[in-house]
Structure formats: C-alpha cells, structure tokens
Amino acid sequence: MRRLxxxxxxxxxxxxGGITVELEGEKISKVEFNIFEGPRALEAIIxxxxxxxxxxxxxxxxxxxxxxxxxxxxxxxxxxFGTKVTETTELLRDLFVRAGNIESHALxxxxxxxxxxxxxxxxxxxxxxxxxxxxxxxRMKKLGNTLQELVGGRAIHPVNPVLGGFGSxxxxxxxxxxxxxxxxxxxxxxxxLDFVAALPPTEVCTADTTFAALAMPGRYGYFAGDEIVVVxxxxxTTRMPTREYRTLTKEFVxxxxxxxxxxxxxxxxxxxxxxxVTANRDLLNxxxxxxxxxxxxxxxxxxxxxxxxxQAVELAVDLQMALESxxxxxxxxxxPEAPVRIVPRAGTGTAVTEAPRGLLVHSYTYNEDGRIIxxxxxTPTAMNAASIERHFQYSVAQHEGGSDExxxxxxxxxxxxxxxxxxxxVHLVRRS
Amino acid sequence: xxxxxxxxxxxxGCAGDQxxxxxxxxxxxxxxxxxxxxxFVMANSARDEHSQLDVALxxxxxxxxxxxxxxxxxxxxSNMLIAIGACAATGGIPGMAPEIDRKQAFHDVYGDxxxxxxxxxxRGRPLSDFVQVDGIIPGCPIEKHEFLGAIASLLxxxxxxLKEYPVCTECRIRENxxxxxxxxxxxxxxxxxxxxNARCPSLGVACIGCRGPSVDANFPSLEALLVSKGYxxxxxxxxxxxxxRLPEPAEAPCAD
Numbered sequence: 001m002r003r004l005x006x007x008x009x010x011x012x013x014x015x016x017g018g019i020t021v022e023l024e025g026e027k028i029s030k031v032e033f034n035i036f037e038g039p040r041a042l043e044a045i046i047x048x049x050x051x052x053x054x055x056x057x058x059x060x061x062x063x064x065x066x067x068x069x070x071x072x073x074x075x076x077x078x079x080x081f082g083t084k085v086t087e088t089t090e091l092l093r094d095l096f097v098r099a100g101n102i103e104s105h106a107l108x109x110x111x112x113x114x115x116x117x118x119x120x121x122x123x124x125x126x127x128x129x130x131x132x133x134x135x136x137x138x139r140m141k142k143l144g145n146t147l148q149e150l151v152g153g154r155a156i157h158p159v160n161p162v163l164g165g166f167g168s169x170x171x172x173x174x175x176x177x178x179x180x181x182x183x184x185x186x187x188x189x190x191x192x193l194d195f196v197a198a199l200p201p202t203e204v205c206t207a208d209t210t211f212a213a214l215a216m217p218g219r220y221g222y223f224a225g226d227e228i229v230v231v232x233x234x235x236x237t238t239r240m241p242t243r244e245y246r247t248l249t250k251e252f253v254x255x256x257x258x259x260x261x262x263x264x265x266x267x268x269x270x271x272x273x274x275x276x277v278t279a280n281r282d283l284l285n286x287x288x289x290x291x292x293x294x295x296x297x298x299x300x301x302x303x304x305x306x307x308x309x310x311q312a313v314e315l316a317v318d319l320q321m322a323l324e325s326x327x328x329x330x331x332x333x334x335x336p337e338a339p340v341r342i343v344p345r346a347g348t349g350t351a352v353t354e355a356p357r358g359l360l361v362h363s364y365t366y367n368e369d370g371r372i373i374x375x376x377x378x379t380p381t382a383m384n385a386a387s388i389e390r391h392f393q394y395s396v397a398q399h400e401g402g403s404d405e406x407x408x409x410x411x412x413x414x415x416x417x418x419x420x421x422x423x424x425x426v427h428l429v430r431r432s
Numbered sequence: 433x434x435x436x437x438x439x440x441x442x443x444x445g446c447a448g449d450q451x452x453x454x455x456x457x458x459x460x461x462x463x464x465x466x467x468x469x470x471x472f473v474m475a476n477s478a479r480d481e482h483s484q485l486d487v488a489l490x491x492x493x494x495x496x497x498x499x500x501x502x503x504x505x506x507x508x509x510s511n512m513l514i515a516i517g518a519c520a521a522t523g524g525i526p527g528m529a530p531e532i533d534r535k536q537a538f539h540d541v542y543g544d545x546x547x548x549x550x551x552x553x554x555r556g557r558p559l560s561d562f563v564q565v566d567g568i569i570p571g572c573p574i575e576k577h578e579f580l581g582a583i584a585s586l587l588x589x590x591x592x593x594l595k596e597y598p599v600c601t602e603c604r605i606r607e608n609x610x611x612x613x614x615x616x617x618x619x620x621x622x623x624x625x626x627x628x629n630a631r632c633p634s635l636g637v638a639c640i641g642c643r644g645p646s647v648d649a650n651f652p653s654l655e656a657l658l659v660s661k662g663y664x665x666x667x668x669x670x671x672x673x674x675x676x677r678l679p680e681p682a683e684a685p686c687a688d
Contacts, residue, residue: 011477014447016498038444038495038526039549040556044537045529049670056640057674060525063448063573107454111475121478124464134461142457155455156448156573157642159632167637412477423446 005404007412009036012112012122014064015422019411021396031392033385033415037423043375051077051344051370052163058362058377059157062421064107065355066157067100067148068222069362069377072353074163075223076362078342080349081370085340088332089165090224095325096151096161097223097353098318103144103155104356105273105311105318108419109196110137113308116413117199133195136188140315143181147322150174165339172334175326182323189287189316193294196312204410204417205395206302208233209387210267211275212248214354215239220283220317222354229279230269231300237279242352245361249378268386271358272418273310274301284317291316304391304417311356311419344370355380357419381420388418436486436587439471441506443492443499444526444556448573449517450474450491456576466587485510487586489569493519493526493556500552500562507563514582514592515559518572518675522644525572526556528674567591570625572642572675578627595626596647599639603630611638616661618671623649641675 007019015037022030046057054077059070071093078085110133111123120126127134145155150170153160160167215227228248230238240247248269269275277284277292278299284292291297291313297306350363358380365374391414399407442450454475456463463469470480488510494500507513518524534555538546552562559565569582569592582592599621603610611617611633621630621639625646632639645651651672658668 009473009479011473011479012475014451014474016442036496036498038493038499038551038556039538039542039546040444040495040526041534041537041541042525044540045532047532050667053640053671053674057525057528060446060448060572063446063451066446066448111454115477122476124461124476125478127461138457138460141455145455145457153635153637154631156452159637159640160635162637167632167635423444 003404005408005411007408010412010415010422012115013416013420013422014062015420017415017420017422019392019408019415021392021407021411023396028393028396031389031396033388033392035422043377046372046375048371048373051081051342051366051372054364054372054375055161055163056157056159058375061377061379062423063156064104064421065100065357065360067152068097068353068355068360070152070158071097071161071223072351072360072362074161075351075353076349076364077163077366078349079351080347080364080366081342081344083164083340083342085165086337088169088329088334088337089340091325091329092151092166092169093161094221094223095322095329096148096158098221098322098325099144099147099151101144101222101314101356102318102322103141103148104419105315106137106141106144108356109308109311109315110134110192111141112419113413113416114196114199116409116416117202130195133192136192140185140188140192143178143185146178146181150178162339163342165337167339169334169336170329172330175330175334179323179326179330182319182326185319186287186323189291189319190294193291193312193316196309197295202305202413204303204305204413205391205398207304207391207394209300209302209304209391210269211278211300212269212271212359212383213275213279214242214352214359216276216280216283218283220280220285220288220321225352228352228359231275231279233300233302235300243350245350245352245363245378249361249383268390269383270304270307270387270418271380271383272307273314273356274299274304274307275358276354277310277313284313285320287320288313288317304387304414307417307419342370344368357381357384357421359383379421381418381422384418384420388415388420435466435468437468437470437483439485439488439506439510440469440474441471441488441490441502442474443490443503443520444495445492445517445519445524447474447491449520449569452573452576452579456580459580463583467583482509486512488513489516490514490559491517491520493523494552494559494562495526495556497550497552503559503562512566512586512591513559513563514586515565515568516579517574518570518642518644519556520559521568521570522675523556523558524675527558528556529670530555530673568594570594570643571628575628597626598622598646598649599624599626599628599630599633599643602626602628603633606630606634608633611636612657618658618663618667620654620671623651623654623672624675641672644675
C-alpha cells in the first residue's frame with residue numbers, strides 16, 4: 001500500500017517549501033524536502049556588471065540573512081582585488097554579522113520554533129499564554145535589528161557596507177543607546193534560556209550526524225577564518241582551506257540526488273549553530289558555557305532539534321561579545337574613515353562565512369576591468385538539504401506504529417530546526 | 433466595526449517584505465489585535481486558505497506556474513489586492529536584466545534540473561501583468577513606516593497613499609551633500625520614488641533605486657547628465673534596470 005504524508009506548504013519558515021513521504025507497506029520509497037521557490041538565477045544575471053553593483057543584487061537572495069550575504073559578497077570581491085580593509089572596518093563587519101545572528105536566532109528560537117513544542121500555530125497565539133517570553137524575544141530581536149541598522153544602514157537589505165569599508169560609521173550616541181539595550185538583554189538572558197530549557201522534550205529522530213562549520217580563529221565569530229572543519233559522529237575531524245570549499249560541497253552534489261537509501265554513503269552534513277558549537281566549543285565565552293549548562297546541551301548531538309538549543313547558546317555568546325565590540329568601538333572614538341580605494345584586477349576571490357543557518361560561500365571571478373564574469377554562491381540551506389532528508393529518513397523509520405499526524409509534526413519540527421531559508425536555495429536542484 | 437480580514441502571501445522573492453512585517457516588533461501584537469489575519473504561512477501554521485479576504489498583501493514576483501496559480505486564487509478571494517515590495521510591484525531583481533536569456537541562465541545555475549521548471553513567465557514579472565492590483569507599497573524591502581501607514585489607510589478602506597516626488601527631494605530636505613553633482617557618483621535618487629527619507633545618500637551611499645520610479649521620472653535628463661560625467665550608457669541602463677525599470681520601448685514617452 002502506498003501512502004503519502006505531505007506538507008504542501010511549510011509554515012514558519014522563510015520561502016516556499018514542502019515535505020513528501022512515500023511508503024510502500026512499511027518500506028520507505030521516497031522522502032523529500034521539496035522546494036517550490038521560483039528560479040531567479042542571480043549568479044547568471046549579474047554577469048558583466050561592475051564590482052560595486054554585485055553585493056546589492058546578490059544579497060537579495062535572502063532577507064533573513066541579507067546582512068551576512070551582503071558583507072560576504074563584499075569580502076569575496078575584496079579577496080579578488082587584494083583589498084585590505086582597516087581594523088575598524090573589520091570590527092564593524094564582525095559586529096554587523098553578529099547583530100544579524102542575534103536577530104535571526106531570537107526570531108527563530110522563540111517565535112518560529114518554540115510554538116511547535118508548546119502546541120501553538122504561531123508566536124502570536126503563544127503570546128496569549130506566554131506573553132513575557134514573546135515580548136522578551138521581540139525585544140531581543142529588535143535589538144539585533146537596531147544594531148544591524150546602526151552599522152548597516154538598514155535591517156533588511158543593508159546599504160551602508162561598501163567595498164573597502166563603510167559609507168558612514170555609526171554615531172557614538174546611537175551606539176551608547178544600543179549599549180544600554182545590550183545590558184538589558186544580558187540581564188534578561190537567564191529568563192530567555194530558562195524558557196528554552198523548559199520546552200517539553202520532544203523526540204523526532206536519533207541519528208549519527210556529520211557537522212561542518214568554519215574553524216573560528218581564536219574567537220567565536222562568524223566572519224573570520226580560513227578553514228572549514230568537518231566533525232564526524234565519532235568526533236574525528238577533517239580540515240580544509242576555505243578556498244577549497246568545493247571539496248566539501250562536491251560531496252554534497254553527489255549525495256543530494258538522495259531519494260534512495262544507498263545515498264547514505266554520500267554522507268550528508270549539517271551546518272548551522274549546532275555545527276558551529278560542536279566544532280568550536282573551546283571558543284565559547286563564559287556566557288556560552290553558562291548557557292550550555294543551563295540548557296543541558298551536549299555535543300556532538302544526535303538530534304537535529306538541538307540546533308534550536310545551540311542557537312540559544314549563540315544568543316548568549318553574541319550578546320556579550322556584541323557588548324564588547326561596542327565598547328571597543330566607542331573606546332576607539334569612531335574616527336570617520338573613507339573606504340579603502342579599490343583597484344580592480346583580474347582574478348578570483350572566495351569568502352566563506354557563517355550565516356545564522358550555517359556555512360555561506362561567495363566566490364567571484366572578475367576580469368581586468370573589474371566586471372564579474374563568474375559567480376558561485378552556496379547557501380547553508382542548499383548544504384543542509386541532504387541532511388534534512390537524511391533526518392527525515394531516520395524519523396520515518398523510527399516512527400513505527402505512530403499516526404500520520406504525529407509523523408507530519410515530527411518532520412515539520414526537523415525541517416524547522418534547521419531554520420531553512422528556502423529562498424536562499426540558489427543551488428538547490430529540485431526534483432521533478 | 434468588525435476587524436478587516438487579511439492574508440499575507442509570498443511568491444518568488446526573498447521574503448523580505450513579509451519579514452519586515454515580523455520586524456515591527458513594537459507593533460506586532462497590536463497588529464494582530466487590529467487585523468483578523470487569516471492566512472500568513474510564514475508566521476502561522478494555522479491557515480484559512482479559502483475564506484473571503486478584505487485585503488491581500490502579496491510579495492514576490494511571478495516566475496512559476498505555481499506563483500501564478502496562487503496569485504489568481506488570492507485575487508479571486510480578495511476585495512483588495514496590494515503588491516508589497518519591488519518584486520511584486522515591478523518585477524524587482526527576478527525581473528531585472530531582460531536582455532539575458534533566462535533559459536540559458538537557469539541552465540547555467542540549476543543544471544539539467546532547469547528543464548523541470550514550470551514557468552509562467554520569461555522572467556520575474558510584476559503581479560499586475562496577471563491580475564488587477566489595487567495598490568502598491570514600494571521598496572526593497574518596504575519601509576516600516578509606509579507599511580504601518582498603509583495598514584492605517586486600509587483600516588479606513590483606502591489603498592496605500594504614496595509619495596510621488598523623488599528621493600532627491602528628501603535628500604535636499606536633509607541637506608545632504610549631493611553625491612551625483614559633487615562626487616560624480618552614479619546615484620539615481622532623482623528618478624526614484626521618495627518615502628525612505630533618502631536612506632542611502634544620507635549615509636554617503638548612492639541610491640540604487642530600490643523603490644522604483646517616481647511619478648514623472650525624467651530618465652533622459654538623468655542619462656544625459658551621467659553621460660556627461662563619463663558613464664557608459666550600458667552601465668547607466670544596467671543600474672536603472674535593476675529596480676527603476678526603464679520604460680520598455682513600446683511605452684517610451686514621445687519626445688517633446
């Protein structure tokens with residue numbers, strides 16, 4: 001007998017996607033994470049355009065992580081041209097990306113994922129019974145947006161980061177105001193973490209999982225690092241230079257045409273907060289260590305739902321580190337700097353960073369006039385797609401005798417835990 | 433007064449306009465009191481997919497047959513349909529660069545899977561190419577104050593009201609240094625619809641036109657000025673073509 005457990009439009013995720021499961025008797029014949037997002041072919045339609053126009057077009061792949069797309073795009077172009085930016089620019093970019101992480105995690109953990117655990121269809125419905133948690137999350141989310149706006153000029157689709165630096169530096173008075181809000185958030189953090197810790201335990205699947213993340217150089221962050229690290233379920237690791245990112249994503253392409261069990265040999269991998277915490281746990285600051293304990297998170301984990309928990313850990317890490325960056329900027333005086341001059345040259349530049357939902361690659365090739373001739377953008381959701389399907393497979397196999405409704409709920413919780421950005425799925429090849 | 437029934441939908445795009453609604457952190461809980469939001473899949477898994485709506489807010493361009501089918505269904509169940517954001521209003525980024533053959537472009541990016549796309553259009557098209565649109569909220573993304581203002585208008589049964597003058601006017605009011613005249617930057621604020629309070633030029637960054645053309649935008653005059661500053665016509669058209677949408681040849685205004 002053939003059955004279909006189908007979610008035709010996933011709710012509380014960014015973009016348009018669904019889930020298909022086909023069973024023949026008790027045998028799983030098909031498990032798919034479907035993408036309905038229309039094609040835009042951004043990498044192809046920018047060809048021939050000058051370097052200054054690229055970030056503003058390519059970053060519109062996605063709204064929730066537009067900030068990190070924007071500055072990763074700039075970083076890739078600067079790498080191609082051999083541009084070196086100032087320390088203040090580096091510091092501001094680090095803060096900007098961190099602010100995006102704060103906003104994205106506050107939105108995802110509390111307003112998109114938490115309603116599943118507590119049985120609400122939406123955060124607005126959850127607010128009736130948990131008004132304090134929802135208000136607290138909204139205020140933390142707003143803080144992330146405020147910081148993004150101060151540094152990036154706009155919370156969604158930034159405008160102020162430019163090749164070589166920034167159009168303008170934030171005003172000290174605005175940063176002082178944001179600092180007050182950061183102090184509030186750090187004080188409020190235990191309440192937020194306890195809300196997450198108290199979410200009812202939920203079983204969706206148990207699976208050996210391979211993780212991939214940026215190897216952070218000395219400091220927990222999302223915008224620096226020259227190596228990618230892969231952590232296998234047994235704890236063994238492999239490192240590769242970021243410019244060889246294709247070594248990682250090539251496996252993904254092979255493993256991705258994935259509807260059959262045999263593709264398990266293709267070894268899908270998970271990227272995102274859980275992967276970062278797993279690969280870089282020695283770099284967690286005091287707030288992060290405290291959060292791990294308070295939330296009872298142990299890595300490497302065998303359930304994708306722990307990505308929600310890991311995002312809460314990063315929220316703790318980021319609020320503290322954002323405060324330190326703001327203090328450093330204020331101490332430095334924010335003396336205005338014009339952007340470093342860009343000297344176009346022919347060549348390829350690659351930037352690998354961490355978006356809120358995982359590894360992000362922008363790689364561009366320019367001609368001698370500084371016009372783009374090739375672009376390659378690989379997004380975290382594209383990398384995660386095979387892993388999502390693998391976790392679906394485990395979940396379906398482990399769901400013996402349960403109802404279809406219960407299975408649907410589990411699969412939805414799995415995909416939502418990945419915090420997918422479906423419109424980000426630039427390279428994600430969909431099946432017919 | 434009964435609350436107006438509202439649906440919020442996304443077609444092909446980045447979901448940034450729906451995200452902007454979720455970014456109204458201070459207003460969100462009031463908004464759900466004022467409006468009866470029946471269908472907003474990005475935020476709520478409890479969906480009402482069929483009842484009649486007073487207002488539909490639709491983001492994104494039409495690219496696929498699925499986009500078109502959703503749009504037609506939404507149109508049929510809505511009294512007023514508002515296009516939110518650049519993609520829905522003018523085609524936005526999915527519709528830019530019409531000279532690039534999308535069949536080839538899709539194949540380059542998506543490989544053989546491109547053959548499976550069920551497309552409703554040659555490239556991203558605005559909603560108005562398919563259905564009647566009763567109003568727009570411009571921008572990439574929309575501005576929070578304009579969105580909230582539009583909701584206030586809609587509560588009175590009126591479509592959103594927009595500024596007709598260009599970003600240039602707002603920029604002058606803010607007494608910014610002119611990036612076009614003083615710095616020879618390729619700034620297109622003079623032909624872009626106001627409403628952002630000259631966000632980019634106030635930071636020293638050239639306007640990229642993300643709010644679409646202002647009423648009476650004088651493209652030929654801007655082009656002549658930029659050419660006199662040494663810009664190539666192709667680069668000017670490329671810049672205008674991302675959001676500002678140069679009039680297509682058949683619609684071009686007659687010379688005086």
